[in-house]
Amino acid sequence: MRSKQYNKTLRLCVVAMMAAMAYVAMVFLKIPVVLFLSYEPKDVLLALIALLVDPLAGVLATAAVAFLEMITVSSTGLWGFLMNVLSSCAFLLPAALLCRKNKKTARVAVGVACGAAAMTATMLLWNYLVVPLYMATPRADVVPLLWSAFLPFNLVKGVANAVLVILLFKPAKAAFKAAKLTPADG
Numbered sequence: 001m002r003s004k005q006y007n008k009t010l011r012l013c014v015v016a017m018m019a020a021m022a023y024v025a026m027v028f029l030k031i032p033v034v035l036f037l038s039y040e041p042k043d044v045l046l047a048l049i050a051l052l053v054d055p056l057a058g059v060l061a062t063a064a065v066a067f068l069e070m071i072t073v074s075s076t077g078l079w080g081f082l083m084n085v086l087s088s089c090a091f092l093l094p095a096a097l098l099c100r101k102n103k104k105t106a107r108v109a110v111g112v113a114c115g116a117a118a119m120t121a122t123m124l125l126w127n128y129l130v131v132p133l134y135m136a137t138p139r140a141d142v143v144p145l146l147w148s149a150f151l152p153f154n155l156v157k158g159v160a161n162a163v164l165v166i167l168l169f170k171p172a173k174a175a176f177k178a179a180k181l182t183p184a185d186g
Helices: 004-028 042-052 055-072 077-098 105-134 139-178
Strands: 031-034 037-039
Touching: 004 042, 004 055, 031 139, 037 139, 042 055, 042 077, 042 105, 042 139, 055 077, 077 105, 077 139, 105 139
Parallel strands: none
Antiparallel strands: 031 037
């Protein structure tokens, strides 16, 4: 029988490995889309952490990956860090909180759909507030971009991430159960 400390250490190692995989996905699977926006599947792994381990673990992994991105490969500095954390958390938290007690695949699908919608709405607001500061441009110039660039980008990103989470959730859940990282009924 494993000790509680062993299980905590093992879960921490799994979270660290998945966060590292999210960072690698961000670096090597980045697809430039429009302006300074690019798609990378890091949120899929971060959402799986939040769903299979704990919402707080997902948030902490998100902050760690965004920080590493800021100091290594990003040119957007603190603004990019802030926007990455807000975007990822808006995607993963609704799903993780909705599925906290019931981790059935259908419920996860509803959760990530809610996360995609929340991320899209959240990023419309934050792009409206932050982009004028980041790009040193009048807010009036940013408003058309909200509908022509930011809304479609975040909607497609959210849907793509949701589909990938749904596809990967069941095998990831099975792997976590096999490794005794989650309760048998989770």
